[in-house]
Amino acid sequence: MSTEFGKQLQVTQTPIPGLLVADIPVHGDSRGWFKENWQQAKMTAAGLPDFGPVQNNVSFNDAVGTTRGIHAEPWDKWVSVATGRIFGAWVDLREGPTFGAVYTAELDPSRAIFVPRGVGNSYQTLEPDTAYTYLVNDHWSPDATYTFLNLADESAAIEWPISLQNVEISAKDLAHPRLADVSPMPPRKTLVVGANGQLGRALRAEYDGVAGVEFATRDELNLSSPALDSARRWRDYGTVINAAAYTAVDLAETPAGRRDAWTANVHGVAALARIAAANRITLVHISSDYVFDGHSDAPSTETDPPAPLGVYGQTKAAGDAIVSTLPQHYIVRTSWVIGDGKNFVHTMASLAERGIDPKVVHDQAGRLTFTDDLARGIRHLVDTGAPFGTYNLTGSGAPTTWADIARTVFTHTGHDPARVTGVSTDEYFAFATGPVAPRPRNSVLDLAKLEATGFMPQDGGQRLADFLNK
Template sequence: MTDIAPATAVPDELRVEQTAIPGLLILRMPLHQDNRGWFKENWQRAKMTALGLPDFAPVQNNMSFNASAGATRGFHAEPWDKLVSVACGKILGAWVDLRAGETFGRVVTVEMGPQTAVYVPRGVGNGYQALADGTVYTYLVNEHWSAAAKNSYTFANLADPAIGVDWPIPPERSQRSEADLHHPPLAEVTPFAPPRTVVIGSAGQLGNSLRPLLTSPDYPGGAEFPGLDEIDLTRPETIDGYDWGGVETLINAAAFTAVDAAEQPENLATAWAINVTAVRHLTEIARRHRMTLVHVSSDYVFDGTREVHTEEEPFAPLGVYGTTKAAADEIVATWPRHYLLRTSWVVGRGRNFVATMADLAARGISPKVVDDQFGRLTFSDDIAAAIRHLLSTGSPYGTYNISGEGPTCSWYDVARRVFELRDAPGTVTPVSTAEYNSGKVTAPRPVHSTLDLSRIRETGFTPPDADLRLREYLASI
């Protein structure tokens, strides 16, 4: 158990302190006093988030009046985050980590008056004891209370010796509710379930790459991969009807990626529904449930006139697919808790350019490939690894480019390298885009697709060399 000493004086400035329970934060709050009493900023979003308090978006304010010293409550671990403070009087606040993991059972206590507040993450059991008559205890929460929500609580007995809180007024002389008297000891508590991760687009290249990374034993809570019978992006009602309770991370790995087909009039509505309308619904869901939203974008949001694209480059899509992806990017950016990964020339399990070239090489067919479009390959396993890295390290939210490292090349260069690595008898003939597209209905493509990778490197993620990944990929198929 960790005891946090009470502040001996009212601080001049707001301070935020870490505790032994991950995510449980102590706030030392200045009181502005005069002959009339005092005033404090009990919730000041800009100042508090700047000092490290999560931007937890409270939606309900609750107050508890305790007529007599000795009123005691706990331990209740609830499916929301909260900021607790004292409006009048004094309490001993106590918290026990009831989340699954190595800190399960860890305890922190702190004596609190009006100059102290505590941020409590979901899954941490909350308890307190009033130490003065007429104590008022207040807390902001980021979910509306409901009778159904109470079914998701996790409880522990406040008098359990294994928890070991030294209540100033012994439990047998305190006032407790009938329910609190019968909560289980720590040894019988079923830990609060870890947060859920949901991946949409489980059948695609990226979905297949994410599955082993997010279902491994060391990924907390694992991940769910709903199928079309559960979430169909062409039917927004399936998005709204999914059980999002307890979901902390939503990864959208689905998209309408048939670039040429998107130009056909009969496909316009479907491309827009999947790439834009569905993303709007997912962003609304993420905002409503305070989830981290991960979304995958494309170099097609640019016109390709710049040889290297940074994350800040203004959008200038050339075709329908690029326009839908740019529109979705703008929607995702309206929710601050997002990671938007921009990729190019994606290769993964299933149908893709490299697999096609390898098949042609195996059959001795000599293809014509464009030599005036330039970029770098991005392997879906590396996109998945970058997503996991950003989530696990808590990297700053925002947009990150991700592709393989190495020199820029053309599609012709890639095809020729595949034939070389396959020691194929055929040859690859270079052609211009205009010559290749003659007589065909195709989407316009950016000439330059190379992405600047500086930002994701700054988070500690080093994109692998594209040629190394190409050799590994060819050896696997």
Template sequence: MPVEFEKELKVQNTNIPGLLVFDLPVHGDNRGWFKENWQRAKMISLGLPDFGPVQNNISFNATKGVTRGIHAEPWDKFISIGAGEIFGAWVDLRPGRTFGQVFTTRLDPSKAIYVPRGVGNSFQSLVDGTVYTYLVNAHWSLEQKKTYTFVNLADPDLGIDWPIPLEQSERSEADMNHPMLRDVSPMKPKRTLVTGSRGQLGSAIRRFVTEHDMTEFEFTDIDSFDFSDPRAYDRFDWDLYGTIINAGAYTAVDKAETTEGRKAAWKANALGPSLLAQVAQRHQITLVHVSSDYVFDGTREEHGEGEDFSPLGVYGQTKAAGDIAVAAVSRHYIIRSSWVIGQGDNFVRTMMRLSDRVADPDDGLNQVTVVDDQYGRLTFTDDMAEAIFHLLDGQAPYGTYNLTGSGRIRSWADIAKEVFRQANGNHDRVRPVTTEEYYAGANAPIAPRPVHSALNLDKITQTGFRIPDWEDSMQRYIGQVRS
């Protein structure tokens, strides 16, 4: 079949999600032909993912009838023909409603096809001397090979109408013995790495994953993966990972003002995220990173995602530096929160304990002072975990999203009174004071606090995420702690 010259570059969607067929402009004359086989800028504008190829492979098929596949491999592929013609068959072997869906077409040098990870790929050469070439976006390794998924070329349930009957074709012994579709396990998703898994947010993410029967997650802490140590990255085959959720951070805001604390904060909050950002960008990994209201000076009553950084102290400066590094990653989500409440020590639990002490006539504690000139909303880690997977699973546009509880903006003293009221009905024992009064006479360095920590929630709401009112979440939280 002669190559069709001077076609317009076009893309065609198929019945398999993400499988794209391209018409390629081929320029020819009596000497032969020339084509731009893969052109990143033009093809991305037509819908090709920016999949970051790292390897170019060529398969030479000596005779008509050579048949290869069906192999689903753990990388994306861009396939085209250097010489000859093929009949191609693709089978969706990813988990989901399109598992087992089949698409077939013929390719010559004027056509190409983009095959997403997990879609089984096979072809039959239709002329002697067919040259089949493909770009992939991960390096081959033995670990990668273990994740291959196969289905039999001759499975009648696939209904593939091979131009050359398979019994007359040239096939490998392995291809002839692959399982039928009914016996195939779908390809597993790429792995997700979670850092800081023993912290408040990391614990909530682990619970969410367990409750939703999610697989291919690795939970790490500083003992198993110190993400601020460049040497710690060498033991991972990063091509196996699709997502990193960075829930680790240095959060001791006052200690960050000390000599040793300053070093620790810069290492965990700035150097660590910058190293994660480098590996994420290099391997096309989606990086989720948690930020803080402390990147702002608190002069605005409510902060939007686009507000300029203006941190007041070391902790805020290190968090801003980490945000800047992560924002350079093509596939990133920065989740900015404030006043975080989860498992372990936090403000609500502390106020519950103090309320119990005030209620105990033998304790001797009569009242508690709490600052009333800092304003914001609580953020519960269960809500944060749900929001993270909402953005990931919904393929929301990459970028920064504010995420706290919704509802009224209140002071720390207001929140403390409500905790005391729910815990023991002794809310009158909370005495509001100014920040200056609260820290008067402190012997250790005290970090400056933003006056206003409330975050505008319009952007994440527009993605369809329903944000619970923090007061409702707090009532449930207190009930869970009490039970």
């Protein structure tokens, strides 16, 4: 069978999710032929994933009927015939509703296939001196998880062109288990870093009972450790949510605080970003309204340039810039976070109960963000495969001020809201005895981009009422 010349590059989805067949242009004449076996720009534009190959392998088979498989590896591969012709059979061996689904096709130099992680692949040569190449995006490791299926499995019922009784097969391939005995390959895992903080605890609750989600506290995974690269088998992770951060805004203005803030919010983030880039991990990074100066009267959008006023904001902006260079990332920018533990709402409630009449800033505008809503929004972006990039994620509704929030707390706890006195930021910090960080006066973030993904943030005022009623 001769190779077909002059095809247009075309990618077709098979019944197995992510298993993609590609027709490849082959240019030939009396001298032979030429093709671009992998051309990143053209092929990704046609619909193939930019899977980041790191190794090119060649399998040569001198006899018709040589049969290999069925092997499912923990990496993606791009299989293309160099010479000859093969029959391929692919079986989905991943956890999920398509486990056991089968697809078969013939491949020649003008037809290739992208095989996603966990899909079993097998090949039978149909011509002598057949060679096929496969690009893979990971290196073989004895610690990796591999899954196998018997070539003669009755459930898969693959119709081999040449009977398996009459072909060359290795004893190892003949010994693979039937489908009923196969342990499906799990998806790549999710790791939550900083799992004991306010957001970390909310993420624990959000992912409670979800298989494949792991949590690490600072004691269990120190982002500043020189051993971070070997702390996990990072290729097994598909997503890392970094809930670890230095958030002592005022202390960041001191020499020790400045060092600690840069260590956690920049150097730690850079270490995670390096690991994410090397292992094709989606990194979820939490940003802050403090990256803006708050001088604009309009809500800040994701594309507004950063203009941090203090050290904390500078470190967050630097971390954002690092993460933005990753192909797979979500920068989730939030503000005025309230969660389990010490926070402004609890402080105001305590003052009300103790008979203390506070002075609270009334010239800073924003919206509250509750950590359970923040965790829910993060999971939404990851689970729905929203386009990578930066998203503002806060509560919705009318902007408010810290003084208004304090009065709401007093009211809901049965105290007179008139006990709260509104003061300017300058007045509030005029008599401060410790370091004070400059604050953005307008912390309102535009939510349109997030809402376009299908996630509707809850009204901050209603969430505050619910929080206080608990």
